[in-house]
Amino acid sequence: MTHDVTLKKLNDRFGAGSFETSQFRDNFRLACPRERIAALLKFLKDDCGFDLLVDVTAVDYSNYPDARDRFGVIYALLSTETGERLFVKVFVNDPDLTLPSVVPLWQGANWLEREVFDMFGIRFDGHPDLRRILLPDEFAAFPLRKDYPLRGRGERHNFPVLSRTES
Amino acid sequence: MAADPLENVFLTRLNTVASWCRKHSLWPMPFATACCGIELMATGASKHDLARFGAEVFRFSPRQCDLMIVAGRVVMKMLPVLQRIWLQMPEPKWCISMGACASSGGVFDTYAVVQGIDRFIPVDIYVPGCPPRPEQLIQGIIDLQARIQKHGTFNGPSLASPAATPLSALPALASSDPGR
Numbered sequence: 001m002t003h004d005v006t007l008k009k010l011n012d013r014f015g016a017g018s019f020e021t022s023q024f025r026d027n028f029r030l031a032c033p034r035e036r037i038a039a040l041l042k043f044l045k046d047d048c049g050f051d052l053l054v055d056v057t058a059v060d061y062s063n064y065p066d067a068r069d070r071f072g073v074i075y076a077l078l079s080t081e082t083g084e085r086l087f088v089k090v091f092v093n094d095p096d097l098t099l100p101s102v103v104p105l106w107q108g109a110n111w112l113e114r115e116v117f118d119m120f121g122i123r124f125d126g127h128p129d130l131r132r133i134l135l136p137d138e139f140a141a142f143p144l145r146k147d148y149p150l151r152g153r154g155e156r157h158n159f160p161v162l163s164r165t166e167s
Numbered sequence: 168m169a170a171d172p173l174e175n176v177f178l179t180r181l182n183t184v185a186s187w188c189r190k191h192s193l194w195p196m197p198f199a200t201a202c203c204g205i206e207l208m209a210t211g212a213s214k215h216d217l218a219r220f221g222a223e224v225f226r227f228s229p230r231q232c233d234l235m236i237v238a239g240r241v242v243m244k245m246l247p248v249l250q251r252i253w254l255q256m257p258e259p260k261w262c263i264s265m266g267a268c269a270s271s272g273g274v275f276d277t278y279a280v281v282q283g284i285d286r287f288i289p290v291d292i293y294v295p296g297c298p299p300r301p302e303q304l305i306q307g308i309i310d311l312q313a314r315i316q317k318h319g320t321f322n323g324p325s326l327a328s329p330a331a332t333p334l335s336a337l338p339a340l341a342s343s344d345p346g347r
Contacts, residue, residue, distance in 0.1 A: 136243070150278065152278025153278075155243055156279065159246050160287070162288045
């Protein structure tokens with residue numbers, strides 16, 4: 001699968017060299033500055049045929065060698081017309097962990113963005129219902145951040161004990 | 168021919184006969200959250216046939232059950248549900264912790280997984296394995312039956328509390344299996 005057509009369209013619209021691209025086997029990546037992510041994703045959907053948002057996920061680059069940014073958010077896109085796949089990556093840093101929501105573009109982003117918020121604490125502006133999706137509402141941390149301890153901060157032990165005499 | 172009345176009468180204690188009835192009609196509540204639940208289903212199905220031990224009537228309402236079988240890992244979001252179901256079950260009631268995860272958290276030593284349900288609810292029998300085979304679960308039920316027979320009372324709690332019962336007073340586990 002070649003990405004020439006998509007790349008040409010992107011260059012025409014945003015100017016040549018606007019985005020860093022990289023490739024590993026058949027995995028084609030596009031790194032996007034944070035200011036442009038909304039315009040880029042809208043263009044990819046409306047004009048390049050990426051009608052399906054396969055996944056939204058994130059990576060915490062703490063302690064990662066040569067990393068310049070704290071979090072990377074990855075959008076996996078698919079064109080059901082041509083079968084072309086594209087991974088768009090955008091970086092966010094403390095203290096402003098917000099990105100524009102893509103729910104207006106792809107309805108399926110609703111729960112995906114909630115999961116990224118639940119696990120990493122990255123907020124999505126314009127999301128219709130941004131609350132935790134997997135963890136209980138009263139959970140106080142974002143457990144997939146690398147500075148969160150694997151065994152937690154006592155959340156799994158914080159329950160009343162029922163004994164034979166009480167129950 | 169008149170039967171001798173003494174041949175048709177036997178004397179026993181109420182505790183004994185009540186426990187004898189209860190142990191042969193356990194109604195399990197399947198709290199199955201993971202792969203142990205698959206083995207639990209296999210235990211109830213025809214090949215292993217839990218009905219042979221009087222415990223085949225799986226009910227999905229805690230109000231109708233007296234044996235909770237916790238099969239699989241329990242996460243912190245699920246534990247309040249587990250406790251609520253346990254409280255909804257009528258006395259007398261018993262609990263089997265099936266498999267490594269329910270008993271100790273298993274390999275899931277993470278922030279979300281409860282490290283053994285016995286930290287928060289009473290457990291009578293632990294069945295080891297990952298997951299245990301149906302034979303192991305059946306052995307656990309047989310052992311529970313032995314404990315019910317020995318420690319059950321007509322109108323008291325399910326079993327005497329573990330603290331009040333010295334280990335030496337408990338029936339030897341697997342005593343019902345002559346092959347061991």
